[in-house]
Amino acid sequence: MGSPHKGNNGKSTGSPLGASAPDRPLKICLFTYRGNPTSGGQGVYIKRLSRALADLGHRVDVASGPPYPVLDTDITLHKLPSLDLYNPDDLFRMPRLGELTDPVNVMEWLGVCTGGFPEPFTAGLRIWSFMRRNARNYDVFHDNQCLAYGLLGIKAIGIPTVATIHHPITVDRDVDFRSKPNIVRKLQVLRWYSFIGMQKRVSRRLSHIITVSEVSKDDISKEFAIPPHRFRVVANGINTDVFHPVEGVEREENRIMVTNSADTPLKGLRYLIEAVHSIRKNRDVKLTVVGKPKENGAIEKLVKKLNGQDFITFTGRIPDEDFSTYYARSTMAVVPSIYEGFGLPAGEAMACRVPVISTTGGALPEVVGDAGVLVRPGDAGVLEKAIVDLLDHPEKRERLANAGYERVKRLFTWQCCARQVTEVYREAIDAHR
Numbered sequence: 001m002g003s004p005h006k007g008n009n010g011k012s013t014g015s016p017l018g019a020s021a022p023d024r025p026l027k028i029c030l031f032t033y034r035g036n037p038t039s040g041g042q043g044v045y046i047k048r049l050s051r052a053l054a055d056l057g058h059r060v061d062v063a064s065g066p067p068y069p070v071l072d073t074d075i076t077l078h079k080l081p082s083l084d085l086y087n088p089d090d091l092f093r094m095p096r097l098g099e100l101t102d103p104v105n106v107m108e109w110l111g112v113c114t115g116g117f118p119e120p121f122t123a124g125l126r127i128w129s130f131m132r133r134n135a136r137n138y139d140v141f142h143d144n145q146c147l148a149y150g151l152l153g154i155k156a157i158g159i160p161t162v163a164t165i166h167h168p169i170t171v172d173r174d175v176d177f178r179s180k181p182n183i184v185r186k187l188q189v190l191r192w193y194s195f196i197g198m199q200k201r202v203s204r205r206l207s208h209i210i211t212v213s214e215v216s217k218d219d220i221s222k223e224f225a226i227p228p229h230r231f232r233v234v235a236n237g238i239n240t241d242v243f244h245p246v247e248g249v250e251r252e253e254n255r256i257m258v259t260n261s262a263d264t265p266l267k268g269l270r271y272l273i274e275a276v277h278s279i280r281k282n283r284d285v286k287l288t289v290v291g292k293p294k295e296n297g298a299i300e301k302l303v304k305k306l307n308g309q310d311f312i313t314f315t316g317r318i319p320d321e322d323f324s325t326y327y328a329r330s331t332m333a334v335v336p337s338i339y340e341g342f343g344l345p346a347g348e349a350m351a352c353r354v355p356v357i358s359t360t361g362g363a364l365p366e367v368v369g370d371a372g373v374l375v376r377p378g379d380a381g382v383l384e385k386a387i388v389d390l391l392d393h394p395e396k397r398e399r400l401a402n403a404g405y406e407r408v409k410r411l412f413t414w415q416c417c418a419r420q421v422t423e424v425y426r427e428a429i430d431a432h433r
Contacts, residue, residue: 026140026422026429027139028058028061029131030046030049031141031144033120034067035064035067036066043069046064046071050071052237056422061075061137062078063127063130065119065123066079066081080126086112086119104126114191115192116195117194118195120147120198120199123146123148123150128153128154132157135159138159141160141162145164148198161208162425162428163208165216165220167219167339167341168223169193170196175266177189200225203220209232210231210234211341212363213233213363214363214366216233216362232423232427237415239414245352245353249329250329256276256286256288256333257288257354258333258345259348260345267337269289270299270302274306279387283391286313287311287312288313289314290315291314291315292314331355331390332391333345333346333352333354334356335349341362342367350367350404351405353401355404369407373389
């Protein structure tokens with residue numbers, strides 16, 4: 001069901017909270033401060049959840065800053081332009097004079113100039129301004145982990161407000177902090193993550209928070225000092241239109257695959273590279289990384305040190321339609337993350353009927369269950385042993401591949417996710433009355 005209005009100034013008929021039927025379609029504003037699906041799991045979340053909610057009959061609009069999500073044509077996108085200073089095609093550009101006549105742009109530019117990450121804060125101001133003009137068009141506002149002060153302004157307008165927190169960003173900060181070699185670099189990390197204080201203060205004032213796993217709920221509750229009863233656990237779905245078994249593709253021997261934000265320490269790619277490098281002392285194993293390392297970053301330096309160009313292929317970005325073929329060619333998939341709030345890469349590999357080795361970092365055991373091999377995070381040695389064991393036992397690989405595929409079909413669909421999210425919306429609306 002498509003959205004009947006376009007643009008920022010559409011009119012609604014009557015109060016959106018006036019109808020009381022418990023199963024009536026809702027008017028939903030989904031917000032993400034950056035939404036391109038290639039930017040990570042949060043972009044995927046917006047794209048897939050908006051589709052599934054619309055399929056249930058709700059009217060869904062998405063508001064986003066750049067990079068913008070690529071949505072289905074019946075989902076209205078409201079673009080909230082920013083300076084987009086982290087655009088890799090024009091990184092840290094000098095704003096035009098006309099852009100700096102906007103006070104929000106000035107705050108964004110100064111934040112970047114001083115080593116911070118101001119996007120959540122400034123995006124919060126922009127979405128607050130948008131909702132002030134458009135509040136009467138929506139029954140509920142759903143924030144995707146921006147958690148900016150602007151959300152409190154939206155609550156004050158009178159719109160029931162729900163937020164998704166995928167995992168506590170404090171985990172990213174702490175892993176990044178420990179990985180830096182000196183105090184100057186460590187202080188830069190603390191400056192970058194200074195927005196976390198805002199996110200903690202805002203999230204404590206929200207009555208309904210969605211998170212994607214029991215581990216995330218417990219960790220966010222502890223890290224952000226939020227009572228557990230405010231959380232609703234709703235597992236992500238896996239897009240089986242993209243991730244599915246492919247027939248007629250020959251599976252290669254000794255080919256390992258990982259999808260990874262290469263230079264994010266939390267993703268643990270270096271441990272997998274070290275494990276594969278060690279395995280190559282005895283057999284010709286190859287590693288495919290769907291992603292690309294930063295130039296002169298930690299992963300690129302490690303690859304050069306280990307002559308990894310001889311056994312690692314970095315694909316860069318690939319089209320959605322190619323993922324299942326890459327998986328079909330791989331002997332196994334490995335998820336080496338130190339922590340995952342949910343663990344989409346594990347679920348996506350399982351949906352392709354590929355055997356999975358995963359760490360126990362964060363919520364990954366909740367996704368993998370008994371349908372994969374689980375090892376402790378941050379340990380190249382245990383990864384190596386698990387990989388060698390699966391390479392040596394093809395019957396075990398086949399059993400795990402089938403078990404993972406059935407688990408995804410049973411537990412992780414976007415339709416199920418959307419139904420549960422809708423229940424949270426209705427709770428928030430009822431609590432608001």
